[in-house]
Amino acid sequence: MGGPIDLPPPPPPPPPSFSLKTLKLKTKQKELLLRVTILCLVYILAFITRLFSVLRYESMIHEFDPYFNYRTTLYLTKNGFYDFWNWFDSESWYPLGRIIGGTLYPGLMVTAAFIYWTLKFLSFAVHIREVCVLTAPFFASNTTIVAYFFGKELWDSGAGLVAAALIAICPGYISRSVAGSYDNEGVAIFALLLTFYLFVKAVNTGSLAWSLASAFGYFYMVSAWGGYVFIINLIPLYVLVLLITGRYSMRLYVAYNCMYVLGMLLAMQIQFVGFQHVQSGEHMAAMGVFFLLQAYNPSIPHRFFLKLKHMEFCWHMRSSCHNSFYFLGWVKYLLSDTKLFQAFLRTTLTITIGVGGLAFGVGMASGYISPWTGRFYSLLDPTYAKDHIPIIASVSEHQPTAWSSFMFDFHILLFLFPAGLYFCFKRLSDTTIFIVMYGLTSMYFASVMVRLILVATPAVCLISAIAVSATIKNLTSLIRTKSKALHIGSSKGNMSSKASSKTSFDQSLPFGIKTASALLLGAFYLLSRYSLHCTWVTSEAYSSPSIVLAARGAHGDRVIFDDYREAYFWLRQNTPPDAKVMSWWDYGYQITAMGNRTVIVDNNTWNNTHIATVGRAMSSYEDEAYEIMRSLDVDYVLVVFGGVTGYSSDDINKFLWMVRIGGGVFPVIKEPDYLVNGEYRVDKEMRYDVLACVRRHSVSHNEYSSYGFRYKLSYYRFGELTTEYGKPPGYDRARGVEIGNKDVKLNYLEEAFTTSNWIVRIYKVKPPSNRW
Amino acid sequence: FFYLVRVGHPINYYLQFVTRFYIHFTAEQVVYMAIVGSFPFNSFLSGVLSCVGTAVLAVCLRIQVNKENKEFKDLPPERAFADFVLCNMVLHLVIMNFLG
Numbered sequence: 001m002g003g004p005i006d007l008p009p010p011p012p013p014p015p016p017s018f019s020l021k022t023l024k025l026k027t028k029q030k031e032l033l034l035r036v037t038i039l040c041l042v043y044i045l046a047f048i049t050r051l052f053s054v055l056r057y058e059s060m061i062h063e064f065d066p067y068f069n070y071r072t073t074l075y076l077t078k079n080g081f082y083d084f085w086n087w088f089d090s091e092s093w094y095p096l097g098r099i100i101g102g103t104l105y106p107g108l109m110v111t112a113a114f115i116y117w118t119l120k121f122l123s124f125a126v127h128i129r130e131v132c133v134l135t136a137p138f139f140a141s142n143t144t145i146v147a148y149f150f151g152k153e154l155w156d157s158g159a160g161l162v163a164a165a166l167i168a169i170c171p172g173y174i175s176r177s178v179a180g181s182y183d184n185e186g187v188a189i190f191a192l193l194l195t196f197y198l199f200v201k202a203v204n205t206g207s208l209a210w211s212l213a214s215a216f217g218y219f220y221m222v223s224a225w226g227g228y229v230f231i232i233n234l235i236p237l238y239v240l241v242l243l244i245t246g247r248y249s250m251r252l253y254v255a256y257n258c259m260y261v262l263g264m265l266l267a268m269q270i271q272f273v274g275f276q277h278v279q280s281g282e283h284m285a286a287m288g289v290f291f292l293l294q295a296y297n298p299s300i301p302h303r304f305f306l307k308l309k310h311m312e313f314c315w316h317m318r319s320s321c322h323n324s325f326y327f328l329g330w331v332k333y334l335l336s337d338t339k340l341f342q343a344f345l346r347t348t349l350t351i352t353i354g355v356g357g358l359a360f361g362v363g364m365a366s367g368y369i370s371p372w373t374g375r376f377y378s379l380l381d382p383t384y385a386k387d388h389i390p391i392i393a394s395v396s397e398h399q400p401t402a403w404s405s406f407m408f409d410f411h412i413l414l415f416l417f418p419a420g421l422y423f424c425f426k427r428l429s430d431t432t433i434f435i436v437m438y439g440l441t442s443m444y445f446a447s448v449m450v451r452l453i454l455v456a457t458p459a460v461c462l463i464s465a466i467a468v469s470a471t472i473k474n475l476t477s478l479i480r481t482k483s484k485a486l487h488i489g490s491s492k493g494n495m496s497s498k499a500s501s502k503t504s505f506d507q508s509l510p511f512g513i514k515t516a517s518a519l520l521l522g523a524f525y526l527l528s529r530y531s532l533h534c535t536w537v538t539s540e541a542y543s544s545p546s547i548v549l550a551a552r553g554a555h556g557d558r559v560i561f562d563d564y565r566e567a568y569f570w571l572r573q574n575t576p577p578d579a580k581v582m583s584w585w586d587y588g589y590q591i592t593a594m595g596n597r598t599v600i601v602d603n604n605t606w607n608n609t610h611i612a613t614v615g616r617a618m619s620s621y622e623d624e625a626y627e628i629m630r631s632l633d634v635d636y637v638l639v640v641f642g643g644v645t646g647y648s649s650d651d652i653n654k655f656l657w658m659v660r661i662g663g664g665v666f667p668v669i670k671e672p673d674y675l676v677n678g679e680y681r682v683d684k685e686m687r688y689d690v691l692a693c694v695r696r697h698s699v700s701h702n703e704y705s706s707y708g709f710r711y712k713l714s715y716y717r718f719g720e721l722t723t724e725y726g727k728p729p730g731y732d733r734a735r736g737v738e739i740g741n742k743d744v745k746l747n748y749l750e751e752a753f754t755t756s757n758w759i760v761r762i763y764k765v766k767p768p769s770n771r772w
Numbered sequence: 773f774f775y776l777v778r779v780g781h782p783i784n785y786y787l788q789f790v791t792r793f794y795i796h797f798t799a800e801q802v803v804y805m806a807i808v809g810s811f812p813f814n815s816f817l818s819g820v821l822s823c824v825g826t827a828v829l830a831v832c833l834r835i836q837v838n839k840e841n842k843e844f845k846d847l848p849p850e851r852a853f854a855d856f857v858l859c860n861m862v863l864h865l866v867i868m869n870f871l872g
Contacts, residue, residue, distance in 0.1 A: 206843060208832060208855035212862060250843055254832045258859060261825045265866045268817070275813060 038161050039148060043141045046168035049535065050137040050178045052543035057560075059133050059180070062545035064586060064603050066182035067593035070132050072100060073109040077116060077128050084109075085271075091598045092588060093610065094580050094633065102271040103606065107224030108187050111135065136177040136186030143190045144168045147458065150197040153204070154431050155423075155466050158473060163465035169534040172409035172457035175542045185454055188225030193458050195221050195231055196438065199259060200431050206251025211258035218259065219266035222273055229282050229376060230455060234441060235259070236289035238434050243292075247430060253293055260290050282376055284360070291356065379448050397451040406446075408537065409453050412530045413464040417443075420463030423470045439463050468523070475520045482513040547590065549647060549759075561645060564590065567638070567760035570753050571595035575636060582629060583638035584618070584651055584658065585611055591638065600632055608665065615662030618655070618710045619669050625709040626748040629765055636752065637763045641714045644758040646733035652714055653734070713763060716744045716751060794827040818870040825863045829856055
């Protein structure tokens with residue numbers, strides 16, 4: 001009985017089984033593993049969900065603008081950076097040419113070329129086109145990683161994970177970053193989010209290194225997209241808001257100053273941007289806030305609101321050892337008299353503000369500081385473009401957004417956004433103020449222009465992620481504490497009094513455990529519906545390469561119309577290399593990229609008069625149009641016609657825009673001349689008589705030559721074609737009517753090529769007849 | 773942006789001198805441009821912005837190094853100085869490219 005009590009021998013270790021427990025991880029490491037796994041899966045998901053069109057059709061570039069980007073990237077990889085930077089292109093905008101090196105945003109092309117060179121260095125022999133096609137999904141995946149870090153900075157890592165998952169599949173972002181959509185926005189949204197994240201980190205830590213990083217992020221954004229104006233206006237606005245709400249701190253001073261000076265310098269290296277940072281009205285806000293920060297005295301708001309003598313005395317005492325730095329403080333040290341110093345303060349402030357205002361006013365009045373340009377001004381005043389700049393108004397992406405578009409692109413995020421705003425206001429900090437401002441301003445701009453839903457998407461995803469994460473966290477912690485309380489209560493029977501008091505305390509909380517789990521299930525259901533919706537939207541709406549059309553045949557099989565590429569390759573192979581092609585500006589980039597021929601106008605739309613000349617040629621009679629074409633040296637005319645296939649965005653439907661744009665420069669073209677009772681028609685009710693009597697033409701002209709040029713080119717020989725069973729020949733399937741004049745004869749052109757579905761028609765301009 | 777750090781510290785005098793010098797230099801450049809005209813505008817801008825930039829960076833360094841600033845308690849002065857040097861290097865590289 002005196003010896004030590006022998007413990008029973010320890011049980012043998014359990015046989016190894018494949019579970020996470022055998023890795024013997026601590027909780028922190030388990031959490032890290034979980035997070036890394038989730039992020040990897042989200043990364044892969046963001047990439048895969050954008051590959052629909054590559055799987056369905058082939059790996060090709062979509063739409064119009066990406067073809068220009070592709071062509072420039074090709075040039076960059078072939079000729080090197082120096083030639084690319086100084087490139088003058090004589091193949092577009094004949095006879096003016098275009099200084100490409102100075103009028104594009106090189107970020108996207110340089111990025112793709114860099115990836116291509118890296119892969120080549122690693123001995124992967126890929127074609128540059130594949131790199132271009134897959135650049136956007138790759139950067140979308142990178143955006144999810146940045147969103148994770150941003151969410152972590154905002155709230156916690158849970159919100160970061162949800163933000164990454166939401167932004168990976170959000171349709172608002174997918175619309176401009178599918179595989180094949182090789183456009184500036186694919187890279188620019190990554191740069192935008194990166195710049196914002198780095199700046200917020202700089203404000204939080206106050207270190208120069210983060211500010212330098214954010215300046216580099218801003219430089220990348222400026223090189224990638226014209227939307228950088230949003231950054232250079234949002235950040236000063238944010239600084240102003242922080243100043244007004246009394247959250248000024250030295251970290252803010254350090255972060256903003258470093259970022260502004262370095263960012264501005266770096267941005268001016270891009271030729272297209274040039275000196276706009278000091279000369280354009282859109283960038284003046286940043287400069288104004290920069291000067292304001294230098295002179296800012298953080299106790300001024302105090303002095304305005306509390307005009308008590310002892311407060312002034314306290315301020316006077318504090319300032320000698322306080323962190324309010326300002327030029328005036330130094331002067332104050334020199335003049336040790338309060339009254340004299342206050343007089344000095346007043347005079348210098350008024351003088352500085354006066355001089356600044358005067359300089360700004362003189363700059364604006366003399367035109368040195370240019371006012372807000374049309375594209376950005378129409379964001380502030382949405383009716384501006386319609387009256388003054390028809391080219392901007394004609395682009396369908398620039399129209400105001402309907403609610404259905406918002407729902408389509410955001411789904412549940414639309415009502416999670418206000419919920420997230422509520423959470424942000426509950427926990428106000430410098431970071432949450434920023435995201436609230438970003439969200440609200442970007443939502444305003446998204447409602448003005450459909451295209452800018454893209455800019456609002458990261459903000460909406462982040463704020464909704466906060467809402468989702470906070471709610472789910474609250475619910476799960478509720479469930480956990482409730483179940484723990486019950487568990488404790490049941491296992492320790494002799495502490496029943498304590499347990500019962502605990503359970504009674506828990507029941508005073510708003511939810512019981514059943515309600516909480518029901519709510520949690522509801523939240524998961526919503527999230528699953530969201531992902532289903534996003535995948536459906538991506539598959540149906542955003543994965544079509546506009547250059548290849550698909551439809552359902554009579555037996556339900558898929559019919560592919562590859563007419564565009566057919567026509568461009570015909571051009572490439574059957575026309576002389578110096579041939580000039582006239583078409584509407586939509587197709588310019590594609591013709592230069594794929595057909596490799598000179599065009600008169602293309603999508604850059606930098607010269608309105610040139611486009612108006614083409615529009616005038618399309619709207620007049622054939623003889624006038626012939627004169628215009630001779631003056632422009634045109635050899636071929638390209639027309640897009642959808643009457644046979646029912647393709648509705650062809651040139652006949654765009655005709656009114658040609659008239660408007662042409663009429664904007666040449667008043668001889670009036671829009672009402674082309675309308676019947678205010679409507680635009682091509683059937684029998686066309687305006688025969690007005691067209692005949694408005695223009696004087698000689699008697700020898702055939703009476704049918706009095707119809708507009710556009711009409712003749714589209715409907716040449718169409719009257720003989722039967723398009724639909726049971727309808728008369730010459731039935732236009734896109735307009736749904738039978739055309740008025742079926743017997744179209746061309747005097748100055750001859751038909752060169754019509755594609756197999758009559759979508760693209762190419763005509764050769766005949767040289768003038770020999771004089772006799 | 774003149775904040776009086778601990779009087780007598782030698783780095784304080786140096787930085788004060790440097791910032792005052794840069795302001796004077798900027799003013800001189802602006803006056804020169806007003807007289808001669810701003811044709812190589814990029815050169816003018818790069819000159820002015822290099823002055824402003826270095827002044828701003830010097831001020832930021834002083835703020836970060838000053839022991840009385842509670843917000844920067846955890847930042848070791850060596851790190852602040854390293855950041856300062858890095859930013860200055862980038863600034864001058866860009867200026868040299870911009871000078872034309």
